[in-house]
Amino acid sequence: MEGQSVEELLAKAEQDEAEKLQRITVHKELELEFDLGNLLASDRNPPTGLRCAGPTPEAELRALARDNTQLLINQLWQLPTERVEETIVARLPEPTTRLPREKPLPRPRPLTRWQQFARLKGIRPKKKTNLVWDEVSSQWRRRWGYQRARDDTKEWLIEVPGNADPLEDQFAKRIQAKKERVAKNELNRLRNLARAHKMQLPSAAGLHPTGHQSKEELGRAMQVAKVSTASVGRFQERLPKEKAPRGSGKKRKFQPLFGDFAAEKKNQLELLRVMNSKKPQLDVTRATNKQMREEDQEEAAKRRKMSQKGKRKGGRQGPGGKRKGGPPSQGGKRRGGLGGKMNSGPPGLGNKRKGGQRPGGKRRK
C-alpha cells in the first residue's frame, strides 16, 4: 500500500512538473518583440484564433493575454538581478520605444524688455572671455559671480570723495547700492516672467501705451482704435498716404467637410427642383419690399406736389399728366425694371429745365 502511494506520489509530482513546464513554455510561430525598459511585448502573430472564435472571443482573448504575459515574465526572469534592501530586483534595460509627448509643445515666449530693446537698436551680444585678470589678487578671476575680479564691495580701503559727508559709511553705501541693484534685477526678471505667462493668452500687446512700442504694435493699436467706434470704423478717414489694412475683409465660412450628408443631399435636390421648374419662382420678400418702396415713393411724390401747388400763384395744370406705372403688378422678378423706378425724379424740380416744364409727371411722347 505504501509503495503504491509512494509511486503514486512520485507520478503525481512528475505530472505536476510537466504541467508547470507546459504552462511556462508557450509556443508561438513568430517571436514576440520585447521592450523590457517599458515592460512592452508586441505580438506580431496573425490572430487566426480570434477570428474564428465568433461573436464572443472572451476565452480566446484571455488565453492569448495569459500566453503573452507568460512570455514577458519569462524574459524578465532572464534579466540581471541585484539586491536592494533584502529584495531581489531585476534591472531593466533602457527603453527602446519612443513614447509620444504627453503635453503639447511649449509656445514661444515673448521677448524680454532688454531683448526688445536690443532688437530695435540692432545690438548683438559681444563675445566675452570667461576669466579676467585681477590686479589686486594677481590671479585670473571670473567676470561676475563668486570671487569675481573687480568686486567693489570687497575693497578694504575706500577714500572718502571730496563732496561726500565725512561721517557717511562708504562701505555700507556700496553694500546698499549692491542690494538695490540685485533687487531691481530680480524685479525685472519676475516682470519678464509674468509677461511671458500672461502673453500666452491672445496678446493685448501694444494696446497699452508705454512709449516703448514697436512699429507693428503701434500699427495694430491704431487699427483696433479705428474699429472701436460706434459704426465699427466705417466713417473713419485715413491719412493721405495710409494704406488699407490687410486681411480685414469678411471671413468666408464654408460648410464643414463631413457635415450632414442627408441635409446636403436635400439642399441639392431642392436646388435642382427649383432649377427645373419652368415657372419663375416668386421671391416673396423681394416682392413685398419692392411694393413697399414703390408706395413710399408715390406718397413722397404726392406730398411734394401738394407743397409745390401751394407755393405757386394761380392754378397751373393740376396734378399733371398721367404717369406710367399705375398699380404695381403682381409677380416676382420683373425684367426691364418697370414699375416704381420710373418716377424716381421728383417732379418739382422741373422748373429749372429749359422748356419750363409744368409740374407733374414725365413728359410723354
Place this chain on the structure above:
Amino acid sequence: MRPLTEEETRVMFEKIAKYIGENLQLLVDRPDGTYCFRLHNDRVYYVSEKIMKLAANISGDKLVSLGTCFGKFTKTHKFRLHVTALDYLAPYAKYKVWIKPDGDDPG
C-alpha cells in the same frame, strides 16, 4: 478640400443639366451609396463618402485627386466640365449618337 457653396453648386448644376437634364438628381441621390461633390484646388470631384473620409486624412497640399474629377471652376468662377465626367454622364445623357465601325469613313 471643402464642400461647394450654394452659388457654386448652382453654376455646376446648370452646366451639367445641359447634358443630362433632370437625370442630374440620379447623380445626387444614388441608391447604391452616398456620393458627394467636393472642391479641392478649384476642381470639383465626385466621390463616395467612404473614400472622402479616407482622403480627409491627407493634407491638402499633398492631396492630388480623389474620386472622379467632374470639372473645374475657372478664375472667373465659371464651371468647365471635363471629359473625365463622361463615365458618369453617359448613362443619363439626353441625346445619344451611335456610330457604326465604318460609319465615320466618308469614302
